[in-house]
Amino acid sequence: MRNRKVVIVGGGTAGWMTASYLRTAFGAGVDITLIESDKVNTVGVGEATFSDIRHFFQFLGLEEQDWMPACNATYKLAVRFENWRRPGHHFYHPFEQMRSVNGFPLADWWLRNGPTDRFDRDCFVMAALCDEERNPRHLDGRLIGQGFSENAEEFAGLTMSEHQGKTQFPYAYHFEAALLAKFLTKFAVDRGVRHLVGNVEDVVLNQQGDIDHVLTAEHGALHGDLFIDCTGFRGLLINKALEEPFISYSDVLPNDSAVALQVPQDMEKRGIRPCTTATAQDAGWIWTIPLYGRIGTGYVYARDYLEPEQAERVLREFVGPAAAEVEANHIRMRIGRTRNAWTRNCVAIGLSSGFVEPLESTGIFFIHHAIEQLVKYFPGPGWEPTMRTMFNDAIRHVMDGVREFLCLHYLAAARDDTQYWKDTNTRRLPDGLAERLERWQVQLPDSENVFPYYHGLPPYSYMCILLGMGGIALKPSAALALADDTAALKEFQYIRDRGSELIEALPTQYDYFTRMRPGAR
Numbered sequence: 001m002r003n004r005k006v007v008i009v010g011g012g013t014a015g016w017m018t019a020s021y022l023r024t025a026f027g028a029g030v031d032i033t034l035i036e037s038d039k040v041n042t043v044g045v046g047e048a049t050f051s052d053i054r055h056f057f058q059f060l061g062l063e064e065q066d067w068m069p070a071c072n073a074t075y076k077l078a079v080r081f082e083n084w085r086r087p088g089h090h091f092y093h094p095f096e097q098m099r100s101v102n103g104f105p106l107a108d109w110w111l112r113n114g115p116t117d118r119f120d121r122d123c124f125v126m127a128a129l130c131d132e133e134r135n136p137r138h139l140d141g142r143l144i145g146q147g148f149s150e151n152a153e154e155f156a157g158l159t160m161s162e163h164q165g166k167t168q169f170p171y172a173y174h175f176e177a178a179l180l181a182k183f184l185t186k187f188a189v190d191r192g193v194r195h196l197v198g199n200v201e202d203v204v205l206n207q208q209g210d211i212d213h214v215l216t217a218e219h220g221a222l223h224g225d226l227f228i229d230c231t232g233f234r235g236l237l238i239n240k241a242l243e244e245p246f247i248s249y250s251d252v253l254p255n256d257s258a259v260a261l262q263v264p265q266d267m268e269k270r271g272i273r274p275c276t277t278a279t280a281q282d283a284g285w286i287w288t289i290p291l292y293g294r295i296g297t298g299y300v301y302a303r304d305y306l307e308p309e310q311a312e313r314v315l316r317e318f319v320g321p322a323a324a325e326v327e328a329n330h331i332r333m334r335i336g337r338t339r340n341a342w343t344r345n346c347v348a349i350g351l352s353s354g355f356v357e358p359l360e361s362t363g364i365f366f367i368h369h370a371i372e373q374l375v376k377y378f379p380g381p382g383w384e385p386t387m388r389t390m391f392n393d394a395i396r397h398v399m400d401g402v403r404e405f406l407c408l409h410y411l412a413a414a415r416d417d418t419q420y421w422k423d424t425n426t427r428r429l430p431d432g433l434a435e436r437l438e439r440w441q442v443q444l445p446d447s448e449n450v451f452p453y454y455h456g457l458p459p460y461s462y463m464c465i466l467l468g469m470g471g472i473a474l475k476p477s478a479a480l481a482l483a484d485d486t487a488a489l490k491e492f493q494y495i496r497d498r499g500s501e502l503i504e505a506l507p508t509q510y511d512y513f514t515r516m517r518p519g520a521r
């Protein structure tokens with residue numbers, strides 16, 4: 001059998017992650033061409049990740065020191081939510097599994113007799129590390145334990161979906177999207193991916209309705225067996241040429257716009273917070289992502305409630321004088337998913353496949369997940385169309401599951417001081433969420449009562465949002481009223497002690513990354 005010819009259209013994060021991964025998975029078994037336009041910009045954002053992305057780098061054979069300095073990358077221990085409950089309040093959604101005591105999650109014991117009003121500080125070590133801006137590694141590179149053994153043999157080679165629930169890696173990354181694309185361009189091209197710069201002007205279908213070739217002014221016709229649409233929100237191949245419908249989520253998630261700034265910062269003076277921050281605003285929220293040397297920031301909002309000029313003004317005020325000279329990037333977001341991400345001989349990956357607002361940094365996770373699924377169901381000899389159906393099911397489940405998790409943020413937020421926040425109490429919910437919420441109010445989320453398909457988020461993530469947002473009354477498990485809490489109290493004490501010990505021992509992120517950089521002492 002001759003090699004499979006794959007044509008990837010688009011050279012953003014999705015295009016280059018796909019090219020690098022497929023080449024690593026199949027070597028010369030696939031012949032890959034990536035074409036990207038020099039007329040159409042990439043979206044220019046996408047800087048925070050899930051911890052699972054480490055499986056991607058591992059698969060490529062890359063260590064942190066190979067790629068992190070090149071991408072001005074930093075560590076992310078959590079998402080910090082500010083002002084979602086009330087002004088001045090914050091809580092973390094950390095990369096740390098919820099502990100269990102006598103068969104009940106520690107959060108349940110906390111509901112029964114919470115030691116303080118900070119469930120996150122009481123239940124997770126990471127919350128203290130974030131508050132004190134600590135790094136998850138010691139200066140000599142040793143990882144804080146947190147029950148995770150970095151090189152555990154039994155987990156080697158697992159994909160991220162296979163790994164979920166086994167252990168929780170303690171951090172994710174922040175990085176500059178454009179620098180990662182540049183890094184992966186070299187990685188892929190060095191390993192034999194053909195890279196073309198040119199504009200796809202037309203997508204030509206054959207008589208059966210499959211894509212025969214894409215037409216470019218610069219390189220003529222590019223033929224392939226499989227076409228990967230990484231053209232971003234345009235969906236040039238999947239939506240425009242093949243007319244696969246896009247299913248909007250705007251009925252349940254109304255934020256459809258963002259304005260972003262890249263703001264240089266004196267990290268020595270300001271430090272590098274080891275988390276993404278999401279700060280609630282009158283008509284949405286602002287993200288702050290600390291990179292090495294600058295922050296990425298942006299206001300995600302709904303145009304039904306706020307004009308772009310106002311959003312930009314609020315964002316600039318929020319950032320302060322450092323933003324004065326910086327140009328704003330206004331983005332219209334297409335929220336939802338393409339009905340079948342794999343249609344005929346075209347697979348959409350990245351924004352062309354789907355997107356939800358970046359409140360939990362899920363965009364790159366969607367890409368990574370789609371690539372893993374594509375490899376799993378890749379059209380080798382003996383391929384059956386059912387495999388395409390299974391791919392599409394997996395993509396649908398991940399996106400619909402994340403949609404539900406995001407809706408929960410707005411539903412659970414206590415804030416209701418503007419029309420935008422008032423409306424979060426009456427907006428339509430995805431099917432099934434209201435019923436699940438009823439259960440979570442008397443029994444915290446667990447693997448039996450959350451969205452029933454793999455979507456990247458473990459039950460403890462739901463607990464964090466419910467307990468942190470503060471707008472929904474929750475009861476501890478009824479059984480706990482009868483139970484002895486000695487072991488739980490010991491666990492709360494352990495978390496306090498471990499936090500203090502680590503704060504003492506760990507460096508700041510600024511110190512750590514300054515030493516890690518090439519040429520540093």
Ligand SMILES: Cc1cc2nc3c(=O)[nH]c(=O)nc-3n(C[C@H](O)[C@H](O)[C@H](O)COP(=O)(O)OP(=O)(O)OC[C@H]3O[C@@H](n4cnc5c(N)ncnc54)[C@H](O)[C@@H]3O)c2cc1C
Nearest residue numbers: 010011012014037042043046048200232350351358363364
């Ligand atoms: C406001 C916002 C914030 C985000 N924040 C995060 C985050 O923190 N974490 C996260 O995981 N994700 C985030 N994302 C999502 C993330 O940015 C994307 O998932 C990621 O950048 C992938 O984009 P892409 O490659 O699909 O598309 P793009 O970056 O838009 O790339 C499209 C590519 O297609 C090419 N192209 C288009 N038309 C043609 C043509 N006719 N011919 C040839 N080439 C063409 C372009 O030149 C470009 O190379 C965010 C997204 C938005 C909108």
Ligand SMILES: N[C@H](Cc1c[nH]c2cc(Cl)ccc12)C(=O)O
Nearest residue numbers: 050051052078079093094095456
């Ligand atoms: N697949 C998980 C998802 C996950 C677990 N904890 C968190 C915390 C935050 Cl802030 C985002 C995602 C997750 C992973 O990435 O480890």
